[in-house]
Amino acid sequence: GEDVEQSLFLSVREGDSSVINCTYTDSSSTYLYWYKQEPGAGLQLLTYIFSNMDMKQDQRLTVLLNKKDKHLSLRIADTQTGDSAIYFCAERGNNQGGKLIFGQGTELSVKP
Amino acid sequence: NAGVTQTPKFQVLKTGQSMTLQCAQDMNHEYMSWYRQDPGMGLRLIHYSVGAGITDQGEVPNGYNVSRSTTEDFPLRLLSAAPSQTSVYFCASSTSGSNNEQFFGPGTRLTVL
Numbered sequence: 001g002e003d004v005e006q007s008l009f010l011s012v013r014e015g016d017s018s019v020i021n022c023t024y025t026d027s028s029s030t031y032l033y034w035y036k037q038e039p040g041a042g043l044q045l046l047t048y049i050f051s052n053m054d055m056k057q058d059q060r061l062t063v064l065l066n067k068k069d070k071h072l073s074l075r076i077a078d079t080q081t082g083d084s085a086i087y088f089c090a091e092r093g094n095n096q097g098g099k100l101i102f103g104q105g106t107e108l109s110v111k112p
Numbered sequence: 113n114a115g116v117t118q119t120p121k122f123q124v125l126k127t128g129q130s131m132t133l134q135c136a137q138d139m140n141h142e143y144m145s146w147y148r149q150d151p152g153m154g155l156r157l158i159h160y161s162v163g164a165g166i167t168d169q170g171e172v173p174n175g176y177n178v179s180r181s182t183t184e185d186f187p188l189r190l191l192s193a194a195p196s197q198t199s200v201y202f203c204a205s206s207t208s209g210s211n212n213e214q215f216f217g218p219g220t221r222l223t224v225l
Contacts, residue, residue: 004154006154008152041218041219042116042202042216042217042218042219043155043202043204043214043216044216045213045214048213088154088155092212099145099157099160099170100214101157102147102155104153104154105154
């Protein structure tokens, strides 16, 4: 079945770059997403990439997609303490209604 | 727009009790879904709906019922609560178009004793 995998924790120093990785199994994925969850809150969409792209940049965020290896990454440049949160990778297959499959989430801790 | 709202925010139940978690959206979204979030397991899809009158099972549907009588509302019912249903529950909605960003509610934290 469809599966999305992420490492559970990442710790970086303020000002460094963070790279959060994700692998998925569904080769028919059309869109891949990164969501951010701050403590006690719901999920907010950070960015997404369509499967025919290999890179997307949005201010401090860079998404890289390696479709051959089914690998997605999120790079946060100049990481700030406010970036501390759980980051979820999600993929949407070629299905009706846009059902999403989520990874386990990566908890990013930014130390001053 | 209020977006996606969920009630209650917190709930404690005893084993065997039933209850309904409410979810409403005012964005006229066709697609609505319920997820549960457990530590180290991400979000798992319980049930979803692609429009009023249409529901389908997700990954972990056992012990839960849903209905979609209107576009706006998508309640989740726990028929006989079990400790394994202790979790944080999120409702989400989206359009059913190509890039359908899902909008999430704030969550309901449920504890079953």
